[in-house]
Amino acid sequence: MAETNGHMRFFPYEEPYDNQREAMDRIYNAFARGQDVLFEGACGTGKTLSSLAPALEYAREEDKTVVITTNVHQQMRQFVAEAREITQEESIRAVVFRGKGSMCHIDVGFEECQVLRDNTYEVVDAERDLRELEQRQQELLEAGQEGDDRAMDARSAVMDELDSVQETVESLEDQNTCEYYYNNLAGDNDEFYSWLYDDVRTPDDIYDFAEEQMLCGYELLKDGMEGVDLVVCNYHHLLDPMIREQFFRWLGRDPEDVIAIFDEAHNIEGTAREHASRTLTENTLDSALDELQDSDDARAEPAYNVIAAFRRALEETYEDAFGFGDREKVGDNWEDVSISNDDKRDDLTLNFLQQYTGKGIDTELDLAVHLGKELDDRYEEAYKNGEATTRQECQTLQAANFVQSFMAEGTELGQYPVVAVRRDEATDQVYGRAELYTCIPREVTADLFGEVYATVLMSATLRPFDVLSDVLGLEDPVSIAYGLQFPEENRRTFAVESPALFSSERGNPETQDAIAGVLRDAVEFTAGNTLLFFPSYAEAERYYDRLNREFGSRDATLYRDEPGTSVEDLRQRFVTDENAALFTSLWGTLAEGVSFDGDDARTVVVVGVPYPHLSDRMEAVQEAYDRTFADRSGRDSGWEYAVEIPTIRKTRQALGRVIRSPEDFGVRVLVDKRYTQLGERKMRKYSVRETFPPEERAEMIDIGPEKLKFAMLNFFTDRGAWDGSPPTP
Structure with a gap:
């Protein structure tokens, strides 16, 4: 049974890791000072509970609401699981919120929904008035029949009003309304809310329950969020200023009464740009x-x-x-x-x-805007009155x-x-x-961080913290970092002294031969499945085709991820194999937020330094960062902030796809001499080794391309990982 004092009452397991206990204490103390928290923790450090437990405790003490948010569906499921575990130890009211589009039973857009809601409310309100007047006139009629003359006079006035309301109800019958929302307003929803707070319900749970009852689960959820302890939601509920304002209103909370926890917070920068x-x-x-x-x-x-x-x-x-x-x-x-x-x-x-x-x-633009507003009002009125079947924008x-x-x-x-x-x-x-x-995301995020009481930004790849603070507009945050907590003997990280895969070198036959040889060895000398990440889908295809030819007679199945195909189907086929290699882009969806536990994958390879395509858009971000942050760094702020650091974060995310538990083991391989100490000495400004955190650099073992297979063979042999005889170098 978990401890019941302080924030530990919200920790649902026997005993926290040492780093979890320390992190919870530090985060709670940061809340007490009203500070934001930057929390980097490798897989297995228990970031979610380390943030949730102190947040829920502080929120209960100070009458606040905790909102935990992510942009990764798998993490959303994890939050629900964690919340359910917490409720087994300490009673909390938790809701999981998702956008209206995925929860609408009649599949209408936002503008149409607004009109339908207003119309339906008018109908229900008028019908309620009608019932009350009918009841009143009946009472007055009975009193008049018993000899009360004043009652009969009063009934006459009520009957006039009743006729008027009856006409209103009849006129409203032609309006577009929503049957599901009508049932929300007209019925007793106690059963729904009793069911909702009996457990932590997912949006799919709510949709199915509401569909059976012919109710609008989305609107019921909105109406019932006031007074909850914990809300799980998507990024856009907080990053979009208009949605955020409505969201806090549904919560019945002012922004300063909200503690926000962002998971996979290295993605906030890009998501904020999209919203703006x-x-x-x-x-x-x-x-x-x-x-x-x-x-x-x-x-x-x-x-x-x-x-x-x-x-x-x-x-x-x-x-x-x-x-x-x-x-x-x-x-x-x-x-x-x-x-x-x-x-x-x-x-x-x-x-x-x-x-x-x-x-x-x-x-002329002013005239266009004024005319547009009038036309928009007319479209809404036409839909409201039933003159149109859809709400035209x-x-x-x-x-x-x-x-x-x-x-x-x-x-x-x-x-x-x-x-x-x-x-x-x-x-x-x-x-x-x-x-x-x-270009500059803090134009979106700085207001959010200034409005809410406090935030926790957590991820396995947030560092360097000062850069993240600059980019997002955080003032004086507390920073916490924990590396992998699993046994070091269960992992190896090799930096291969292969040619630097600059974009100008990708077509060089000698470079291709060298890299293909490293990849062939990595796949052959992995006791299980291998994940391979490339700077682009085109590079993934190049080496997939080459190794597919070379492995034609060997016992290895090769898979290639490509845009427009189902990633989950591909992942399932890959993990059910026993000796397979999956080729994909580092900028695809498999590089983060997707787990490859245990035998799912034993080796992960990152080929080259996978900088994004340096388009005009990216150059504009660099220029904006240079002009904004030049006085904060003696280095090339634009390149460092906009390109190099985000790229290395993506690389670190990819490396984290393997070794997901204390019993797990595996190999991480970086194929490019820019990752090596040799590259650091000889390539200087092109080297990226210094961009990794110190403890990760300390684990990188420089190795020649021809020696990788021997090192991998020895590692997997020491762990008894081979099913049968190991391959021969």
């Missing part, structure tokens, strides 16, 4: 122009003029960017085209200014708002204009998208 960035597609522009052509409002002509000019500029910009054969290569995923130039503005803005002729861009309003922001903010520090193209699968036509990309 705004886009406008060519299709939306076309729809806006159609909408304006159908309008007889005087503002429609100037609105059409300015939006049509932006539409022409967008098409001209991406068409001019195409080289010979580029249009034919465009696929069904968005691809950026270069629009930067030596001028102060980008190609899209310059083309827009050239295309536009009229009374003034600002004036105003394309003019979306287009005008975006173009206003694009022109006003496009030159601000941290805002970067982007144009992308893709191919429509249905029509096979190429079309474009304009985007205002947010």
